[in-house]
Amino acid sequence: MSAAGARPASTSPRPPTDVSNPQYYHKVVDCQWACPAHTNVPEYIRLIAQGRYSDAYLLNRESNVFPGILGRTCDRPCEPACRRGRIDGKPVAICRLKRVAADHRGDVTDRLPKAPAEKNGKRVALIGAGPASLTVANDLMPLGYQVTILEKLAEPGGLMRINIPSFRLPAEVLDEEVGSILGMGVDIRYNSPVESMRTLLEDPWDAVFVGSGAPKGKDLEIPGRTEAAANIHIGIEWLASAHFGHIERIGERVLIIGVGNTAMDCCRTSRRLGGHDVKVIARRSRPYFKASPWELEDAEEEGIAIVENHAPKRFVLENGRLVGLELERLRWFDQNGRQKSEVVDTVVIPCDDVILAIGQDNAFPWIERDVGIDFDEHGMPIVDKTTMQCSRPGVFFGGDAAWGPENIIWAVEHGHQAAISIHQHCQSQPLSERPAYGMNLVSSKVGMHAWSYSNDYSPLPRTKMQHAELTKRFAGLGVEVELGFTAEETAREVERCLNCDIETHFTASLCIECDACIDVCPVNCLTIAPDVADDMDLRAWLSAPTMNPTQALYSSSPLPQTQRIMVKDEDVCLHCGLCAERCPTAAWDMRQFELLVPYALGRAASRLATVMPSFALPVTNQAVQNA
Amino acid sequence: MASITKPPVRHPSLPTNALGFTKRDYEGAMSTLCAGCGHDSVTAALVQALWELELPPHRAAKMSGIGCSSKTTAYFLRQSHGFNGVHGRMPALATGANAANRQLAYIGISGDGDSLSIGLGQLCHAIRRNLNMMYVLENNGVYGLTKGQFSASADVGSKSKRGEANVQPPIDPVLLALSLGATFVARSFSGDKAQLVPILKAAIRHNGFALIDVISPCVSFNDHETSTKSYRYTRNHYLEVAPVDFVPLRREIATEQGEDALTSVTMHDGSVVRFRKVANEYDPTNRDAAYAYLRARHAHGEVVTGLLHIDENAPDMHAVAGTVETPLVDLDFNALCPGGAALAELMDEYR
Numbered sequence: 001m002s003a004a005g006a007r008p009a010s011t012s013p014r015p016p017t018d019v020s021n022p023q024y025y026h027k028v029v030d031c032q033w034a035c036p037a038h039t040n041v042p043e044y045i046r047l048i049a050q051g052r053y054s055d056a057y058l059l060n061r062e063s064n065v066f067p068g069i070l071g072r073t074c075d076r077p078c079e080p081a082c083r084r085g086r087i088d089g090k091p092v093a094i095c096r097l098k099r100v101a102a103d104h105r106g107d108v109t110d111r112l113p114k115a116p117a118e119k120n121g122k123r124v125a126l127i128g129a130g131p132a133s134l135t136v137a138n139d140l141m142p143l144g145y146q147v148t149i150l151e152k153l154a155e156p157g158g159l160m161r162i163n164i165p166s167f168r169l170p171a172e173v174l175d176e177e178v179g180s181i182l183g184m185g186v187d188i189r190y191n192s193p194v195e196s197m198r199t200l201l202e203d204p205w206d207a208v209f210v211g212s213g214a215p216k217g218k219d220l221e222i223p224g225r226t227e228a229a230a231n232i233h234i235g236i237e238w239l240a241s242a243h244f245g246h247i248e249r250i251g252e253r254v255l256i257i258g259v260g261n262t263a264m265d266c267c268r269t270s271r272r273l274g275g276h277d278v279k280v281i282a283r284r285s286r287p288y289f290k291a292s293p294w295e296l297e298d299a300e301e302e303g304i305a306i307v308e309n310h311a312p313k314r315f316v317l318e319n320g321r322l323v324g325l326e327l328e329r330l331r332w333f334d335q336n337g338r339q340k341s342e343v344v345d346t347v348v349i350p351c352d353d354v355i356l357a358i359g360q361d362n363a364f365p366w367i368e369r370d371v372g373i374d375f376d377e378h379g380m381p382i383v384d385k386t387t388m389q390c391s392r393p394g395v396f397f398g399g400d401a402a403w404g405p406e407n408i409i410w411a412v413e414h415g416h417q418a419a420i421s422i423h424q425h426c427q428s429q430p431l432s433e434r435p436a437y438g439m440n441l442v443s444s445k446v447g448m449h450a451w452s453y454s455n456d457y458s459p460l461p462r463t464k465m466q467h468a469e470l471t472k473r474f475a476g477l478g479v480e481v482e483l484g485f486t487a488e489e490t491a492r493e494v495e496r497c498l499n500c501d502i503e504t505h506f507t508a509s510l511c512i513e514c515d516a517c518i519d520v521c522p523v524n525c526l527t528i529a530p531d532v533a534d535d536m537d538l539r540a541w542l543s544a545p546t547m548n549p550t551q552a553l554y555s556s557s558p559l560p561q562t563q564r565i566m567v568k569d570e571d572v573c574l575h576c577g578l579c580a581e582r583c584p585t586a587a588w589d590m591r592q593f594e595l596l597v598p599y600a601l602g603r604a605a606s607r608l609a610t611v612m613p614s615f616a617l618p619v620t621n622q623a624v625q626n627a
Numbered sequence: 628m629a630s631i632t633k634p635p636v637r638h639p640s641l642p643t644n645a646l647g648f649t650k651r652d653y654e655g656a657m658s659t660l661c662a663g664c665g666h667d668s669v670t671a672a673l674v675q676a677l678w679e680l681e682l683p684p685h686r687a688a689k690m691s692g693i694g695c696s697s698k699t700t701a702y703f704l705r706q707s708h709g710f711n712g713v714h715g716r717m718p719a720l721a722t723g724a725n726a727a728n729r730q731l732a733y734i735g736i737s738g739d740g741d742s743l744s745i746g747l748g749q750l751c752h753a754i755r756r757n758l759n760m761m762y763v764l765e766n767n768g769v770y771g772l773t774k775g776q777f778s779a780s781a782d783v784g785s786k787s788k789r790g791e792a793n794v795q796p797p798i799d800p801v802l803l804a805l806s807l808g809a810t811f812v813a814r815s816f817s818g819d820k821a822q823l824v825p826i827l828k829a830a831i832r833h834n835g836f837a838l839i840d841v842i843s844p845c846v847s848f849n850d851h852e853t854s855t856k857s858y859r860y861t862r863n864h865y866l867e868v869a870p871v872d873f874v875p876l877r878r879e880i881a882t883e884q885g886e887d888a889l890t891s892v893t894m895h896d897g898s899v900v901r902f903r904k905v906a907n908e909y910d911p912t913n914r915d916a917a918y919a920y921l922r923a924r925h926a927h928g929e930v931v932t933g934l935l936h937i938d939e940n941a942p943d944m945h946a947v948a949g950t951v952e953t954p955l956v957d958l959d960f961n962a963l964c965p966g967g968a969a970l971a972e973l974m975d976e977y978r
């Protein structure tokens with residue numbers, strides 16, 4: 001007699017998936033997993049859906065500190081990761097929903113972190129007032145630290161202030177969120193460039209954090225560079241000058257060299273300062289551009305041309321004045337798996353000004369090389385990836401200063417980690433022992449086939465952000481282009497979220513192997529398979545061909561009747577709950593997962609315990625070391 | 628019931644068949660059966676089989692009577708023909724439909740109550756006529772829809788949920804069909820799609836009456852420990868003697884030709900049923916031997932499954948009656964209604 005449907009296993013049994021490790025379900029929440037700061041995206045989207053904007057804002061603030069700023073400017077690594085993108089091609093507009101929370105919230109002053117009147121006696125110096133340092137201050141002030149920020153400029157915010165143009169990020173938004181941190185009583189000293197690390201370290205600081213960014217724009221040394229210097233600008237410096245009002249005009253014909261984020265801001269700023277014929281010059285073709293697709297779209301909407309496969313060769317001058325740029329037209333081809341280029345011909349594109357946006361470098365002329373801070377051969381400090389500490393104990397780096405230009409959300413995460421390290425350092429605890437992540441897992445069942453979340457699938461396409469009319473937006477640098485979502489747009493976009501944090505939780509001992517869950521699943525996630533150890537062997541059994549081996553495979557312990565195992569390919573699960581609804585024994589349940597992220601202040605408070613008191617029995621609340 | 632209908636999205640890599648359809652295109656309305664009902668799994672197996680057969684949905688007719696099982700015709704092939712008749716009368720309806728249009732694939736779904744109690748006479752005569760249809764009997768040992776009374780397939784000694792034992796001997800639809808001359812007889816289990824799907828495919832391609840008795844547990848009224856039609860009991864007493872692979876005509880390859888006659892049977896349309904394994908000395912083409920074998924294993928309490936008997940040479944109802952090839956709907960009016968003179972001529976023959 002053979003067990004019905006069971007076929008011989010090809011290899012030894014596999015250990016069941018350990019879902020008590022917070023990182024397993026965390027990875028299923030694609031957006032949260034991709035977010036450097038692990039923002040609890042699906043929960044904030046649900047709060048927005050309920051009109052609880054202030055709650056949504058504060059949930060964001062806990063992890064990403066600057067929801068209003070990031071809701072407009074974040075590089076949004078969450079969106080390419082979003083499961084919805086694998087279902088209908090377009091991710092949920094996660095970032096712009098964050099802005100909805102920020103725009104529509106009430107006064108949250110009372111609910112923001114406060115610094116205690118009594119200080120803990122520890123003094124910390126932060127160099128630079130960019131997002132990295134501001135996050136360190138945000139995390140340490142409530143613990144009673146005396147935090148001093150030393151800033152070269154007269155304003156806080158770093159590149160968010162002087163480089164990100166105000167048509168993308170209005171000054172008031174920046175002022176308010178930076179103000180909520182500085183307002184805790186940070187000792188901020190403007191116009192105070194640190195010119196010598198040695199001198200700074202002579203002061204008995206308990207810890208020093210370097211958040212000075214990557215302030216040097218790269219230059220392009222080709223013939224004509226010095227002669228035409230008056231009309232050749234370095235992107236980040238030029239943007240800063242535009243911010244300070246030092247420059248108010250640019251020529252009518254402008255060429256931007258480079259096609260990254262800085263190039264996008266330079267070309268769009270040029271359009272607002274008199275540039276009519278603005279072109280962005282790229283060495284390669286579109287799939288290789290560093291700028292995100294949405295940034296390119298926004299630039300092209302403003303009439304900016306993107307010139308692909310052209311490399312600058314020479315600045316062309318007439319009567320000592322820049323009149324054009326000579327470029328080599330390139331053809332790319334594959335040579336033994338490597339992309340190579342050859343020159344097809346050369347062209348001259350006439351222009352009045354050229355802006356160089358080909359990258360940034362770090363520069364630490366003010367850090368003496370004999371103060372115990374080791375640098376590598378590229379002039380970069382050697383910084384520990386986990387603790388953010390350099391070779392000199394008590395000195396930490398974060399943001400663009402640590403490993404070169406990144407983005408705001410990474411600067412924030414570095415800030416959180418540095419704050420944890422500083423706190424441990426000041427308490428003489430070993431930095432390598434990081435505080436543990438925790439989790440909560442609570443059934444979302446609230447009745448027969450009723451769930452605490454909206455489980456139906458909305459087939460609507462991604463909501464398009466409305467933009468200010470072209471004629472209006474060029475009126476000044478400060479006219480914000482994106483208008484934000486209306487209430488109606490918000491209401492439909494929130495429903496696109498698949499609630500990836502409401503996990504399909506399986507109890508093998510309850511399963512009678514009726515196949516109901518497998519049969520009902522609209523996207524063929526589930527399979528009852530033989531107990532084989534190897535992932536690829538197991539994938540060969542799946543109900544739908546495996547597409548995405550980077551997504552986890554859940555596998556259960558052996559099932560009671562046939563000793564086969566339940567397998568779930570997490571890839572395209574809609575979290576619709578139909579498996580749980582069709583299961584006669586509740587072997588499948590839909591459980592809300594909450595990652596409890598550790599900060600310097602301690603583990604974030606569980607929302608499940610406070611928001612849903614009647615369902616607050618934590619099924620698992622295990623501390624597992626961040627894998 | 629479920630709180631939502633199955634979302635319209637599908638797995639991005641779900642394959643399509645030659646008609647360009649995915650499996651999802653062979654589904655029907657959302658099931659209203661109890662969660663975990665075996666009948667839903669049979670529906671899923673049908674969806675799989677019909678998709679694999681590349682059957683154009685509009686070339687099928689779903690026929691059924693009354694019962695939870697009979698309801699399931701609503702849950703697959705949302706774009707086909709269908710008739711949901713009164714209790715036990717599906718065979719007569721299917722006969723009529725088939726008489727009028729022999730070119731559709733007839734898929735009958737019934738239950739042990741619908742077939743073995745009120746509809747027993749109807750079933751017997753459909754078998755005798757060798758009506759060209761697939762007849763799926765979803766067998767759970769109870770009247771599920773009316774809350775779990777014993778049906779005529781309940782085993783002696785099997786206990787109801789409340790504890791009474793059944794005392795009347797069961798009607799085994801497989802033995803019944805064999806004794807009535809059925810030309811395709813199979814038994815399978817809702818929990819074993821690997822076995823069921825190829826049997827369903829072969830049954831649809833069979834030219835004649837194909838009976839498939841599918842053990843299909845009723846989770847609400849007959850899946851308890853003392854039941855002999857539960858998931859666990861079926862798995863513990865399962866004996867797979869004749870599982871098959873179905874090889875459609877156009878995939879047939881040369882190397883299969885020299886094979887032992889018993890291990891593969893060529894069907895009338897040229898496709899092949901290949902027996903994956905056959906229990907010792909079991910011959911699915913020998914009706915009497917099959918009957919004896921089944922009786923013997925049954926005495927040991929075993930649930931014998933597989934394609935238990937196949938006879939591809941018997942004429943179907945149309946062949947016996949010598950009816951016209953063309954569906955009546957496609958005949959031109961004069962051929963269909965030849966008029967008063969033709970009628971008078973016919974009447975003369977009986978004078």
Ligand SMILES: Cc1cc2nc3c(=O)[nH]c(=O)nc-3n(C[C@H](O)[C@H](O)[C@H](O)COP(=O)(O)OP(=O)(O)OC[C@H]3O[C@@H](n4cnc5c(N)ncnc54)[C@H](O)[C@@H]3O)c2cc1C
Pocket residue numbers: 073074075127128129130131132133150151152153156157158159160163164192193194195211212213214215236239261262265366398399400401405406407408409411
């Ligand atoms: C044009 C442009 C557009 C960008 N757009 C985006 C975007 O849309 N989204 C995004 O996420 N990221 C964007 N970025 C990147 C992002 O701005 C940076 O990654 C981020 O600001 C880095 O933060 P930080 O705290 O490390 O340093 P910074 O923001 O660079 O701040 C460093 C601060 O340190 C000060 N400082 C430097 N040296 C000293 C010193 N010796 N003494 C005292 N103070 C000093 C500087 O004045 C500055 O205020 C953009 C960058 C550029 C150039």
Ligand SMILES: Cc1ncc(C[n+]2csc(CCOP(=O)(O)OP(=O)(O)O)c2C)c(N)n1
Pocket residue numbers: 693694695696697714737738739740741742745765767769770771772773778
């Ligand atoms: C003429 C008639 N008699 C009796 C009934 C009541 N009735 C409804 S379903 C059913 C039995 C169905 O049993 P089965 O065919 O085994 O289907 P199941 O629900 O078990 O799948 C009966 C007796 C009826 N509907 N019509």
Ligand code: SF4
Pocket residue numbers: 029030031032041042081082083084091092094496497498499500501
């Ligand atoms: S669907 Fe929602 S929860 Fe899932 S990855 Fe996208 S935003 Fe996150």
Ligand code: SF4
Pocket residue numbers: 504520521522523524525526572573574575576577578579580
């Ligand atoms: S929740 Fe269940 S039924 Fe829905 S897609 Fe995920 S696994 Fe499938």
Ligand code: SF4
Pocket residue numbers: 510511512513514515516517518579582583584585586587588663
């Ligand atoms: S529906 Fe429930 S009992 Fe049935 S196979 Fe799925 S998990 Fe097991």
Ligand SMILES: [Mg+2]
Pocket residue numbers: 694738739740765766767768769770771778
């Ligand atoms: Mg029944």
